[in-house]
Amino acid sequence: MSLLEIKNLHVTVAGQEILKGIDLAINSGEVHSIMGPNGSGKSTLAQVLARRETYQVTRGEVLFDGKDLLAMKPEEAACEGIFMAFQYPVEIPGISNTYFLRSALNAIRKYRGQDEMDAMDFLPMFREKLKLLDMEEKLMNRSVNEGFSGGEKKRNEILQMAVLEPKLAILDETDSGLDIDALRIVAKGVTAMRSPERGMLVVTHYQRLLNYIVPDFVHVLVDGRIVRSGGPELALELEEKGYGWIENEARQSAPASV
Amino acid sequence: MSTNINTIRDLAERDYKWGFVTEVEEERVPRGLNEDIIRLISAKKNEPEFMLEWRMKAYRYWASLAQSQAEPKWANIKYGPIDYQDIVYYSAPKQKAKLNSLDELDPEILRTYEKLGIPLAEQKMLAGVAVDAVFDSVSVATTFKEKLAERGVIFCSFSEAVEKHPELVKKYLGSVVPYTDNFFAALNAAVFSDGSFVYVPKGVRCPLELSTYFRINAAETGQFERTLIVADEGAYVSYLEGCTAPIRDENQLHAAVVELVALDHAQIKYSTVQNWYPGDKEGRGGIYNFVTKRGKCAGLNSKISWTQVETGSAITWKYPSCILQGDNSVGEFYSVALTNNYQQADTGTKMIHLGKNTSSTIVSKGISAGHGQNTYRGQVKILKGAAGARNYTQCDSLLIGEKCGAHTFPYIEVKNSSARMEHEASTSKIGEDQLFYLQQRGLKTEDAVSMIVNGFCKQVFRELPMEFAVEAQKLLSVSLEGSVG
Numbered sequence: 001m002s003l004l005e006i007k008n009l010h011v012t013v014a015g016q017e018i019l020k021g022i023d024l025a026i027n028s029g030e031v032h033s034i035m036g037p038n039g040s041g042k043s044t045l046a047q048v049l050a051r052r053e054t055y056q057v058t059r060g061e062v063l064f065d066g067k068d069l070l071a072m073k074p075e076e077a078a079c080e081g082i083f084m085a086f087q088y089p090v091e092i093p094g095i096s097n098t099y100f101l102r103s104a105l106n107a108i109r110k111y112r113g114q115d116e117m118d119a120m121d122f123l124p125m126f127r128e129k130l131k132l133l134d135m136e137e138k139l140m141n142r143s144v145n146e147g148f149s150g151g152e153k154k155r156n157e158i159l160q161m162a163v164l165e166p167k168l169a170i171l172d173e174t175d176s177g178l179d180i181d182a183l184r185i186v187a188k189g190v191t192a193m194r195s196p197e198r199g200m201l202v203v204t205h206y207q208r209l210l211n212y213i214v215p216d217f218v219h220v221l222v223d224g225r226i227v228r229s230g231g232p233e234l235a236l237e238l239e240e241k242g243y244g245w246i247e248n249e250a251r252q253s254a255p256a257s258v
Numbered sequence: 259m260s261t262n263i264n265t266i267r268d269l270a271e272r273d274y275k276w277g278f279v280t281e282v283e284e285e286r287v288p289r290g291l292n293e294d295i296i297r298l299i300s301a302k303k304n305e306p307e308f309m310l311e312w313r314m315k316a317y318r319y320w321a322s323l324a325q326s327q328a329e330p331k332w333a334n335i336k337y338g339p340i341d342y343q344d345i346v347y348y349s350a351p352k353q354k355a356k357l358n359s360l361d362e363l364d365p366e367i368l369r370t371y372e373k374l375g376i377p378l379a380e381q382k383m384l385a386g387v388a389v390d391a392v393f394d395s396v397s398v399a400t401t402f403k404e405k406l407a408e409r410g411v412i413f414c415s416f417s418e419a420v421e422k423h424p425e426l427v428k429k430y431l432g433s434v435v436p437y438t439d440n441f442f443a444a445l446n447a448a449v450f451s452d453g454s455f456v457y458v459p460k461g462v463r464c465p466l467e468l469s470t471y472f473r474i475n476a477a478e479t480g481q482f483e484r485t486l487i488v489a490d491e492g493a494y495v496s497y498l499e500g501c502t503a504p505i506r507d508e509n510q511l512h513a514a515v516v517e518l519v520a521l522d523h524a525q526i527k528y529s530t531v532q533n534w535y536p537g538d539k540e541g542r543g544g545i546y547n548f549v550t551k552r553g554k555c556a557g558l559n560s561k562i563s564w565t566q567v568e569t570g571s572a573i574t575w576k577y578p579s580c581i582l583q584g585d586n587s588v589g590e591f592y593s594v595a596l597t598n599n600y601q602q603a604d605t606g607t608k609m610i611h612l613g614k615n616t617s618s619t620i621v622s623k624g625i626s627a628g629h630g631q632n633t634y635r636g637q638v639k640i641l642k643g644a645a646g647a648r649n650y651t652q653c654d655s656l657l658i659g660e661k662c663g664a665h666t667f668p669y670i671e672v673k674n675s676s677a678r679m680e681h682e683a684s685t686s687k688i689g690e691d692q693l694f695y696l697q698q699r700g701l702k703t704e705d706a707v708s709m710i711v712n713g714f715c716k717q718v719f720r721e722l723p724m725e726f727a728v729e730a731q732k733l734l735s736v737s738l739e740g741s742v743g
Contacts, residue, residue, distance in 0.1 A: 050698050054690070074697035083698075090695045094713025103709065104699035111700065143713065160699065 001066055003028045003199040004049075004168055009060035011041075011048055018044045020224035021060070026168070029196040033210055034203045035235060036221035037243040042203045043087065045221070046172040049201070050084040051077045065167065078104075079111035081167030085157035085174050092144035097156065098126065100144045101163050108164060129162040133189045151182030158189040169193065170201045175209035187212030207239035222250040287348040293317065296448055299348045303417050303451075306424055316437035316447030329441050333604040334633040334665055335573050337546065340511060347449045347482070411464050411495075412457040416484055419455035426457055430488050434517040434554045434581070442513040442548040442575075446482045450515070453484035458493035458524075467723055469498035483514040489524035491557065496527040498726055510535075512571075513548045522557030522584065527565070529722050531730050534570035541600025541629070544572025551578035552608075555587035555616075563590040564607065565721045567730040572601060577635065579608035582616035582644075589618040592718040596734060597630025597662070606636040606667075611644035611677070620651040623715050626662035633665040640677040647677045655685040656714050658707070686714075708735040 002025040011019035018041045026032050036042050048055050049062070051074040062069040064080060072080065092100060106116040130137055133155050145153050154174055161169055171190065175183055190213050194200070202213055210218070210232065218234040219226045222243070227250040228234065238246070287298050296317045300310040323329070324342065406413050412423060420427050437447035458464050489495050512534070518526050528551075537544025547570075553562035564578035580589030591607035609618035624632040632655065640647045655664035664685055672679065688710050696706035712719070712731055719727045 050694075052694055074694060075700055075702050078698050078700040086695065086698075088691075090689075090692050092692065092696070092710060092713050094716035095709055100699075100709070103705075104696075104701060107700040107702070107705070164699070 002026060002063075003065060004069075004201075005063040007061050007063075009045075009048070009062060010058045011044055012056050012058055013044065013054065017058070018055075018224055019048070022221075022224075022226060024219065024226065026199040026201060028167070028199050029194075030217065031194060031200040031202060031213065031215045032217045032219065033213075033215035033235065034201065034219050034221055034226075035205070035207070035238060037247065038205065040221045041224045042205075042221050043172055046084060046170050046201070046203050049077075049168075049170055050074060050082060075107070076111075078164075079108045082170065083161050083164055083166035083168070084170040084172055085154070085161055087173040087176060089145050089153045089157055091146045091148075093146055095144050097140040097142065097144050101126070101160060104160070105163060126163060129159055132162060132192055133159045134185050135159060150177040151179065151185075154178055154182065154186055155189070158186050158193075162189060162193060166198070168199045168201065170203070172203050173205065174202075175204055175206060183209065184212060207235045210235045220246055222247050225250070286346050289346050290343045291317075291345070291347060291449065295347055299449060299451065302348065303420070305420055308424070308428055309420055312432065312437070313448050316444050317449075319438055320441065320444035320448055323441050323444060330575075333575050333635070334631070334667075335575060335602040335604050337573055337602075340546070342445075345511060348451050406464070406466065409462050409465060410459040411462060412455065413468055414455055416450070416453040416455050416486070419486075423455070423457070426488065427455070427486070430486055430517070430519055432517075434519060434552050435515050435550050439550060443515055443550040446484060446513045446515045446550070450482040450484040453486075453514075455485070456487040456495060456497065458489045458495045460490045461492040462490075463493070464495040467496045467498055469500065481510070481512050481514075483512075485514070485516040486519075487517070487526055487528070488519045489521065489526050489560075491521045492523045493521075494525045496529070496723060498529045498531075498723060500531040500533075500726070500729070510544075511546045511548070514550075516549070516551040516578075518553030518562055520553065520555050520557060520560035520562050520584075520587075523559045524557060525561045525563075526553060527563045528553070528578070529726055530564075530566040530568070531722075531726060531733060532566065532568045532570050532574075533733055535572075536570050536599065536601050537572040539599045539628075541572070544601070545570065546573045547571035547576065548573075549576040551576065552581065553579070553589070554581045555584050555589060555613075557584040557587070558613075559586045560584050561588040561590075563592070563721065565590075565592040565718065566594070567715075567718065567722070567733065568593070568595045568603065568605065569598075569733055571603075574601075574603040574605050576603075576605045577607055579610070580618060581610045581612065582618065582647075583612045584616075585613040586615045587613055588616070590721075591618075591620045591622070592721040593621070594623045594625070594715045594718045594730070594734070595632055595634075596625040597627070597632045599628040599630065601628075602631045602633075604633040604635055606634045608637040609639070609649060611638075611640045611647040611649070613644060615646040616644055617648040618650075620649070620653070621717050622651075622653045623718055624653075624655045624664055625658065625711060625714070626655070626664050627658035628662060630662045631665070632663065633667065635667045635669075637669040638671070638679065640672040640674050640679075642673045644674050645676050647674060649677070649679050651679075651681045652717075653681070653683045654714070655683075656711065657685065657687045658711075704735070711735075 004026040006022050006024040009019055009022040010017060022045060034042050034045060044055060051072055057070055064082065069077060102122050109116055135155055145156060148156060174186060178186065187209065202215060214232050218230055218232060220228045227246060287295055296313050300313055435443050437444045456468060487495065487497055518528060520526050534545040534547060555562050562580050566578065568574055578591060582589050589609050595603045595605050597603050606622060607620055620636055622634050624634055626632040634653050636651060638649045638651065651668065653666055657664055666683060668681060670679060688707065692710055693706050696709060697703065711734060719730060722730055
């Protein structure tokens, strides 16, 4: 059984169909990358998997760990083990990063019937994770993402991922707005989290992130459909030729538009 | 967002947790208000002549205002006319004799406190808090008096203060809020039944946080409390006021007056958590809370801090203020006001700078949810003599949902050119993106909303004494469980 199984997924936003029949299976231990031009539906896919309710699923099904993901609320999906690193992390004034993360971790632990973690147990583990992402502890006493640079915000997302240890990690354009140094640190954190117990879905427009996080599979999303799947070499091909050729190809082979 | 809306609706439709009525034998005066009623109240309380005179003057002043229909109408609140003749102005639980210990207290009253979770007896004592519990209008229990008495601190009911310390009452009563101050202050002066009195002598740091729980229990009984706190030279006192009230269909009028006096180098910290019945989700019932709270920094280097967390009442009309008379005196106002369902709040502060180098800080956090209307009204006045005065005002509004409103009316009047004024204001909304972010990390909708709101209020919460801060956060979560959508 796959960790994540997407079958014929159709999604509309405000009456417009964005995803037009996605099929994708991710096994534990695998890193998949979804690439595609702007507006192809990459982020929509990520958000639907994280159960954002502004998207309407009109057809298809998604199984996560054998359970019906589409019947879950966002917090249930999170507690079941889905984590999404946001493209635009939000700010929560007045709530410290440490407090926020411990609350999140304990909400998930509670859902799973585990004991809540107290500050004494939490801190040493947290410090380990901070090291992994080259983050200073004092940053953690500041409010969630408030006054963080773009790079700090993205690193903070990966830090959260490291603390919450999801079964499926979704990275929604984590590379956008990162300079090369920040990109390296983020990639290092993500790579350290690769594990046989974890699946990853890396959504990106550019190939450069995939130099650091080398995926097992690359899927190209064009106009709401996966038009090509392959290994990491497919990403390099796209980098070289751009999306134009694959878009043309897709257009020619696509079934008559609805 | 449909799931969110449903969850939140369910929570909002939960009944007021603290709605119950205790059956206690009551002693009442007849309905209505006239000079005979004032005499009756004063007589029932065995008051000295000066109190009756003061009440009569207040009553006559109020009656003249009532006749010229001078009930204040400038606030941004809407309510039907109040029939002042249809109110019972005095009710007290009947007691056989003076109480020596809590065991002698009416068990019904004790049970009420237990239901409210007010740890009147042991817990509070262990926590080092003396409690002067006001049940309806008469104080029925006082603890820790001896310990306070050792330091010469007087902490008692107003009635007792009138009886035992008439010279202090005479000196300070009405010195900050005269009965001519406003319509509701005049009404209070005429009919107030009881309240709390605190006097901290020269150089004494009050060893305990003083706390009073007010409770409105008798149906259709307006409650008129009066609190007077005097900190003599170099004294320090922290006073906590908190309350909940049982559910009622009729609107209940509450017009309290609080006066604070800080002499040279004295400090008074006054904290309030207010959770009176806000009315039901259709806007029926609830308390009308028309309160005059004012402190006078009479002395050099004196300081008065108001901290309030207001989540209750159908209507709140309240402006805890500071008169900064002494040179270098400091006034502070930290406020969280939450309006949900059909609640209305017009609240804020006045900082009147008279002395040199006086400074004031205002941090106001308004939260509106449901159909709630939340108005901040603040006045900062720098008078001619107040050279080097400073004010910092921060005024933030948080909106939850589409049907609520936030309004801000800052008045600034500067008559001394050396004054420095800062004013910051912001309005934000709990967005779908913020909620989704927290949910994606595993938090339930209501926990997510409460986290965002608690973060928003942090600046105010940290001014509260620790135990109160925890209570305030809980209260906010409960009151708030109410509205995104």
